[in-house]
Amino acid sequence: MGKVKKKVKVIRIDTDKCNGCRACEMICSAFHASDKYSVINPSRSRIRMIREPMRDVYLPVYAGEYTAAECMGRDKYVVDGKEYEECAFCRASCPSRDAFKEPDSGLPLKCDMCEDDPEQEEPLCVKWCLADALTYEEREEEVEEEVILEEMETGLKSLIDKYGLDDLIDSIARMSRKE
Template identity: 30%
Template sequence: MKLILDSSRCTGCKSCELACAGFHANAFDPGRSRIRIVNDPYQGESLINVCRNCPDHPCVSTCQFDACTYNERTGFVEVHDEVCTRCNACVAACSYDAVFLDPMTELPLICDGCSGIPRCVPFCYKEAIRLE
C-alpha cells in the first residue's frame, strides 16, 4: 500500500491535516498533523508534504534508540513514543522535511499510514491524496 500524492490536484483546503490530527492527537490542530499542506501564495499552488517512505528510510537508520521503525505490513515508518528521546535525529535525516515536531509533546510526527488505513484519503475530495 502506498500513498499517491498529486499536488496539482490539491486545493489547499487542509482537510487531510485535520483528519490526521483528529485521528492521532484527538485534536483538530494542524500543527499536530503528520501531513502538511504548504500553500504558495505567489504561485497559487498547494504542495503536499508527507513522508515519502524512502527506500533506505534514513529516519529509521539514524535513530540510535529504535524509536523509528519500518513496518513491513503497512509499508510505513512508525515512531514509538515511549522509546523516543526527542533527539530529533530523524528530523534532521529527512531530506523531504516531512518529519515534524508535535508542538505539545515535542515528539516527531511521521506519517504512519494510520496503521494501514490512512484517514486523510477519504477527506481529500479532489483525490490529491489517494491509496494505491
C-alpha cells in the same frame, strides 16, 4: 536468502489537483488524538500543506523518519518554473524545522498510514481528499528476504552503528560486572 512478497502502501500525490483546503491536516490530527477524534490540531498533523497561493504552490508532504542531524547543504528545485526548497519534499522530522514535531513536547511525528484495528480502508487524509489530490494504492514488491530484527536487536544495532561493536561489548561487560 530467497525472495519474499511485501505489501507496499502508496499514497499518490497529484499536486495539480490539490485545492489547498487542509482537510488532510485536520483529519490526521483528529485521528491520531489519544482519544480518537477528540482533539483537533493541524500542527500535530503528520501531513503538512506547503501552500503559497500566489506562487501556485500546493504541496502536501508526509512525515517520515526522525533524524538527529540536519543536512549539510540545502538544494533548491525548480519544477515547472516554480522554485522549491529541497526541505519542501523532505519527510524527515529534523532539527532544521518545526514541522513534524508535537508542538508542546517536540517529539517527532511519523505517518503510520492510519494503522487501526479494524483496519481503515485507506488513510484518512486520502478519504477526506475529495479533490483526489491524494489517492491510495497498494502494490506488491518482491524483496530479498531479510532477517526480521526483534526490538532489542534493533536498538542494539543502532548503538553499534553509533559507538562500534567493541565499545558496546566493553560497556556491557563493565555493566554486568557491577551487578
